[in-house]
Amino acid sequence: MDTQFIAEMEQVILAERDEIIKKFISESEDFRRIMNGMDSKDFGDIAADDVATKKMEAINRHDSNRLKQIDGALSRIHSNRYGRCLHCGARIPEDRLRAIPYAVYCIECKNADEKAKRMARA
């Protein structure tokens, strides 16, 4: 795989990582504000805050999954395994990597995986 393309993807991935970390920081500031505000409120307000906290946790879970994928992609870049399907070892097309820079499966394996999941649910 062409090193210039990989360098480009690394920049994209690093930028996305920065974005998520910035979001984490601003969310934890919101979180602190909610927690600080709780002291002055009566118990009736706590339920609403609890909902806000749960919602924030859900967002963080989504972001922390993405961060894990991003870190995985970065480590694959550093160990020269980037752009290869984890399952069959085939090259992941550049178009797919541009769309999802931290994709780990080629389209065939991804489709097979989704099909298997659908079958498991049925």
Ligand SMILES: [Zn+2]
């Ligand atoms: Zn594959």
